[in-house]
Amino acid sequence: MYFNRNHEAISSRRQFIKTATAGAAVAAAALAGLYRPAAAAEKAIPLLFPVLPYPENALEPYLSAKTLHIHHDRHHRKYMEEVIARVKGTDYQNATLEKIIKDTYGGITMIETLHLMAVMAWNHDFYWKSMKPKGGGEMPPRLKKAVTEAFGSVDTFKTKFKEAAMTFGSGWAWLVLDKGKVAATYTSYHESPLMLNQMPLLAIDTWEHSYYLDYQERKADYVDAFINNLANWQFAESNLPAAAAAAKPKK
Ligand SMILES: [Fe+2]
Known part of the structure; x- marks a missing residue:
């Protein structure tokens, strides 16, 4: 069976990603190998877990402080921490979530996991901003x-x-x-x-x-x-x- 050098490299890389155990270091290595360095114009803003735009009890009685605490400080935090761990040491550690989402779309295994985690982190940040105390009512x-x-x-x-x-x-x-x-x-x-x-x-x-x-x-x-x-x-x-x-x- 004939494999050209490029195919072989891709196959071995895929095999590496498929067989490696989940983990930030492995994901970082895979990313570094699969993607070109970020453009020089890329803004060097570290990825951070965003705070809620209002206190946890601000949406009561419609959403309780307990719901917001668990949802934001546990669910959302976990997604963001997974992203940060996976891009640590790569050109993506200072990239925006939007760039990570778009660049990892359609990837495999851990690259795909990074994509899913980045989407969930972005969606949640957008969801918090989509609500406010005394919201609803007349549209502008x-x-x-x-x-x-x-x-x-x-x-x-x-x-x-x-x-x-x-x-x-x-x-x-x-x-x-x-x-x-x-x-x-x-x-x-x-x-x-x-x-x-x-x-x-x-x-x-x-x-x-x-x-x-x-x-x-x-x-x-x-x-x-x-x-x-x-x-x-x-x-x-x-x-x-x-x-x-x-x-x-x-x-
Ligand atoms: Fe959620």
């Missing part, structure tokens, strides 16, 4: 206009967003900008609109860990509370101009 004008143009009315949007959030299983519902138009979407498990060429504007985590302590099987009540009392429409609108510019088709 530009967001309201974009939503009304796409859905016909804010109420129709809320119905579609709730339908997306009620998709069975663990995942995320999103308000995104897709081809210049806002849309309500859903991604499963560790998926992200970033990989679908959509620009996220707002997100709700629908993994059971995000609501079970407060709502148990009443997921619909959690989604209603998010839409009516927690959603940070101002944050969604603040993402709109950048999203609109990025989504503009290139000539």
Whole structure:
């Protein structure tokens, strides 16, 4: 059987990744071998576990301090620590989560694990920003206009967003900008609109860990509370101009 040198190198690298035990050092070695050095223009900002944008009890009575503590300080922290450990010593240790997510998309084994962890870290940070104390209520004008143009009315949007959030299983519902138009979407498990060429504007985590302590099987009540009392429409609108510019088709 004939193998050229390149094929052999790839095969042995794949074998190395497949057979190695999970661990930060191995993942770092795999990354260093598979990817070119980061561009000099890459901003050297170390990856850090982000703090909540409000106190843990700030979203009560809709989400308890206990839920936020466990969700942020244990679940989200774990995802971020996994990313940091896996990129330590590589050109990616100062990269943004967005770059890591895009560069590791479609990878295998540990590269794939890094991708999944990076998506979960990014999604959670975005989810915290998608809520605020005394949220919900009237949308700011530009967001309201974009939503009304796409859905016909804010109420129709809320119905579609709730339908997306009620998709069975663990995942995320999103308000995104897709081809210049806002849309309500859903991604499963560790998926992200970033990989679908959509620009996220707002997100709700629908993994059971995000609501079970407060709502148990009443997921619909959690989604209603998010839409009516927690959603940070101002944050969604603040993402709109950048999203609109990025989504503009290139000539
Ligand atoms: Fe979560």
